[in-house]
Amino acid sequence: MKTWRAGACAALAVACLGFSSVARADAPPSSKQAAVGEAIYRNGVLASGAPLEGQRERGAGLGGGLVTKGADAACVNCHLRSGLGSISNDRRVSIPPVAGQYLFQPRNMKASDHDLPYVENVKADREPYTDATLARAIREGIDSDGKPLGTLMPRFALDDADMSALIAYLKSLDRRKEPGVTDTVLHFATIITPDADPVKRRGMLDVLNRYIADKNAFPFSPTPHLRSSGKGIYSKSLYMANRHWQLHVWELTGPADTWDAQLEDHLAKEPVFAVLSGLGGSNWAPVHAFCEREQLPCLFPNVEVPVVADRDFYTLYFSKGVLLEAGLIAKSIAEPDSGPPVRSVLQVYREGDSGEAAAHALAAAVGRSGIAVRSEAIAAASEPGKGVAQALQKAMKGDALVLWLRPNDIAALGAAPAEAGTVYMSGLMGGLEQAPLPEGWRSHIRMAYPFDLPDARVVRVDFPLGWFSFRHIPVVAEQVQVDTYLACGLLAETLSHSADTFVREYLVERMEELLEHRYLTGYYPRLALAEWQRFASKGGYVVRFADPAGNRLVAAREWTVP
């Protein structure tokens, strides 16, 4: 199923309005006017291709106020992609919703006639806009009651054609019906690629299934009192806030170039509101692209190689995974915590595994500092012992080694090289503190560790571990399982702060905003997002083993954001 872009029905938007059951899939096709309206709203580009220009009346004396242009002036900056706006903690900065229904909704409707999702920042106490008063608001900053709009709202110079395109776009932002949402059930998917680790897959699914079963076993029932009371104009959109969750597991098969079609097929058969968690191998790009195209939120998949595209919207990641590790190792190589300066680097990875992307990132980062980097790719199919040994034979005196290897390759490293200098390794790929390093290696190891240190996170991780234990969920891949549990909790809490406003873009926007308030953040010291931020945890440690034996880690480099 191809979903339509929110802006796609602008030309016929007036016709769409009023059909509250219009789902994305049934919307009229795109049109030139729709594209113009969307370009103004999202990118600050007028039909002529010229930049949108806005002026705030403040700062007079400067030759006419503060001018804002192009992307900086785009409506989306404040009113957000959903068109639902936002309100600050202290409520002093309130950016009202501009999705058409909120602007044009008649006053004094009976409560039962309202089917608008509730948002806190709605202005319910003013005249409904008309096209003419809305144009006046946008051009002159005067609202429908004739009062001036807030300081933040610029006055925009738009000609009549651009203005009607923009207004049509606002009307097209219908926020009343999303796929995957019924009166009683919220549908979610989780996506697993065929190259995902089977042990992690089992561990993740155990957590997801149990979390949802628990949630559904103890539902917050709709409150009959509120349903019948009709108190407040949004009561209709509030009473059913606690729906059952239903999880659809989308397991992909075959080569990566067939995944997109498989995903389309899944989505057509099982429309979902969002993708929750998920598990990838070395290639998540097709899934990322699919979610972006289908405008489907994908919340915190377990992915080692995420797609770095901060201007994309729909996929949120916990971290940059091995790409973050490459940044940490590069920093550590440039500024070693001990020993002489590093002059050359040999890195080893398996073809086709996550280390390949990481090795490219490391070569690029280290290359900039003038240190020579050589990369050895081990054939994907070769035996652990043999392939690694051959690669390590290429090491020269003074090389810093970087190992992008899995536990089976690490276990087969053999004896530590006699003249080994510092050996960097990927914690994510190698198994973190459980990495099965053979004797002699441990004292050389500097491990990229894109998480909080074990001692520091113990309280935050204790809670999910207790939850697993109480429910007899075997801990087979602790970090993935704790991250999965965290993703579930973040979704549940964000929805609990979103009333009944099931709008995909709003879900992402609320997550961006609320994430920073979370204090049980599992493996991560803190999480935060914002518009144009898609990686919630930004930094990591480089650690070493405290003792010749055992798993105790200490930081070799303070928390670093590369």
Next chain:
Amino acid sequence: MPAVAQFFRGGRSLAALGATLGMALSPMTPARAVDSGGAYAQHHVQLPDAAGRSIAAYALPRVQLVRADGKRVLLADELNDGRAVVLDFVYTTCTSVCPLSSQTFAALQDKLGIERDRVHLVSISIDPEQDTPDRLQEYARHFDAGPQWQFYTGTAEASLRVQQAFRAYSGDKMSHPPLTLLRVAPGKPWVRFDGFATVDQLLHELQNQVAVQ
């Protein structure tokens, strides 16, 4: 079921609804918004046209920051170099409040003309992990920041301490209110502007007190 400890710290909804953490567990949370709040009027406190001005004294914490040029500096050293200071808090991915504050700073430095060398414009990141020195430099270029306007980042803890010292911490970066702080010289009190200070307001304050011509 999840313990109370699981829930978000504060959060705008919680704050807005006057809810306790425990109440956040309740399915009634959204309902309270409606039942208690027939008062939509309160949702739209208009920011005053000119920012509210007040005088305040702050103890500068001993905090190390990282300037956009990568240099580690002490906050106090940066603020106490003898120049007047105009300070705000920003983050580079902010799309609503900060761009207007930064535009105001940009216009202020233009309007100060040659006197700008006697003023130090200070923008401190409230999203320091995202706002690396490189990103701050890019942001500075976007607003044509001259050498008298400098940007600072640092650890999350350092940024938090500075925000707290200036009573500027609002719980999360995305809902930080517009705030500008001005001090004409070390040892003088701070002038605090809550809301969007205008270029003229800041200029007037500087001119009155340091006779910037």
